[in-house]
Amino acid sequence: MLKTFVKLVYLILASSWMLSVAYAQSPRSGYEFLTESTREMQDDEFANPGMVEVEKGRKLFNTPGDNDKTCATCHGENGEKLNPKKIAQYPVYNEEFGVPFTLQKQINLCWEDQLDNVPFIDDCVEVVALETFVRHKAKGETVNVDISGPLKPYYEAGKELYNTRFGQLDMACKHCHDYNAGKKLRGQVLSQGHSNGFPEYRLGTGRITSLQRRLRECFVSFRATPFDFGAEEWINLEVYLHARGNGLKIETPAVRY
């Protein structure tokens, strides 16, 4: 009798421990680490400052290119013909080019090929506005990056960068976002560093921030030299970060500190 009771207690303890480990390891959106007022700001589309960027993107989406076509010609005036499920799969592997394509890169390719425009410079204001508009179309969709196929080596390369110490501070992404999520860095609460809200509005800098821009900012605060704009290191990191957040809901444009 006593033995079965002891076994039962062990079982309960072990299962609760496993549950807590699973909870700690399951991805949690940065939203969960926000203060109540910031959450309210994000949820209210009229108060969310990132919506300005969505509107800028919508305008560009309907701006005729050199051949008088617009993005809306194929995708509808409000992008209603875009498939949110496909947006949530980015970055994807582009067979034709043989490299991973971020959503921004795909938009830029369309801008050049379909609209006959001069392509945007990587991560410039306009292309980020377009990216914000397009990704906002997939708000609420589950991030679903497939790394079982050709993206695998890029994912692994991104993971290695994520775990590499950089700069005079000699820190890697993991030191804040894997080991210390939920703890306080001065007045800020560290999140798990997921990408589901990007491009997002940052209250600290007062501007829309693409994932690549955020990574550059982190590098500067590490006192490290960021890679070049659009460098393959950033792309690999984007592949890793998006896949790392598989299962989270897209929140673009999120509001973060």
Place this chain on the structure above:
Amino acid sequence: MAINSLIFLRNLSLKPLAMHSSHSLKILSMLTFLATVFAVSLVTTSVHAEQYYSWQMENFAINAPLGGLKGNAQRGRQVAIDAHKGSCLTCHEMPIPEEPFHGNIGPSLIGVATRLTEGQLRLRVVDEKQINPETIMPGYYRHPRHFTLVSDDYEGKTFLTAQEVEDVVTYLLTLK
């Protein structure tokens, strides 16, 4: 480039002999100016490139002060607060009530001197990775050769100077 400047210098030194005095005066003042610029640049580089004092770890402690320098607790407290220097408050709770929002990534430093010796404190400020290779804590006097992709402004430099490290250690020793 070097040859060009040599020729330029030779011309400067030869020509004044055959020249009008006002001309040579001009050239003389130019040379003085150049010499001043050179001297000033020498002084500034020597200020920035502080020599690296090597240190020795014994039983997870650095017992000797870096470069034999003497610390100042008052200055150390300022380094601990300064966001561009030690910025200890980013991660640690400290008995500095005038500063809001102390971090809690590292352990509280309140009463730290009752738990650790001077040598142990010095090692933790100089290079915590000697104790815990996976730590988030920057090595404030870790040798710069260990760093990757450091931006130009900080290339080849330690995070804090040896004097600043000694100031912080002296300050930490007052936290009893």
